Amino acid sequence: MKKRENVATIMTKDVLTVGINQSLREVNEIFAKNHIRHLPVVSGRDLVGIISQTDILRISFGNTFGEGQEGADEAIFDMLSINQVMKQNPMVIGKDQTIREAAQIFTEQEFHALPVLSGHSVVGIVTTTDIIKYFLEA
Template structure:
């Protein structure tokens, strides 16, 4: 096992993103279509926030009443914006940082994804799942 394995070797490079002009419904559709749980929010190439599937679930009725409440969720999605729900200025890592450094952040914090930024440009995302897959592949 390489002790200094870089994040760029395990991060997701083809990242789904939204911007603050997208709707929450569009973000929710991306979560469902791509089976992902975190979406960076960008302005051009610059990261301005991150929204998680958990953020969407907190404001929706889907978890409470099952999937029959889609119309109610749509109404909530229209009342709120991505800007109101997202985490602003999220913690980030660099592609040159180590997998160990990302893992240490995840063990100390209450989130499971870190946008990867180089020269103020979003270049990827690393999640706890990426790190687990890395270790599974090693063993």
């Protein structure tokens, strides 16, 4: 295992992002369609937050109401904005920082994804799953 290998080698490079003005319905659809759990939130090209599938689940009713009540979540999604649900000013990592540094951040924090930046632009995302896969292959 190379201790100094950078996160750019394991990050998702074709990272999906959402705009700050997109709806929570759209965010929920992106999660479902792409089988992902985290989305960087951008304003223009600048990172302003991150939203997770867990954030969406916290505000949804899920299976609380049973059949015929699917519209309950959509009503909540229409009442709130991404800005109200996302984590603002998330911790980030630079594309040239090491996998070890990312792993250290994850062990000290209570989240599972780090947007990867080059300057102020999002160029990827690295998750705890990426770190685990890397260490399993080493």
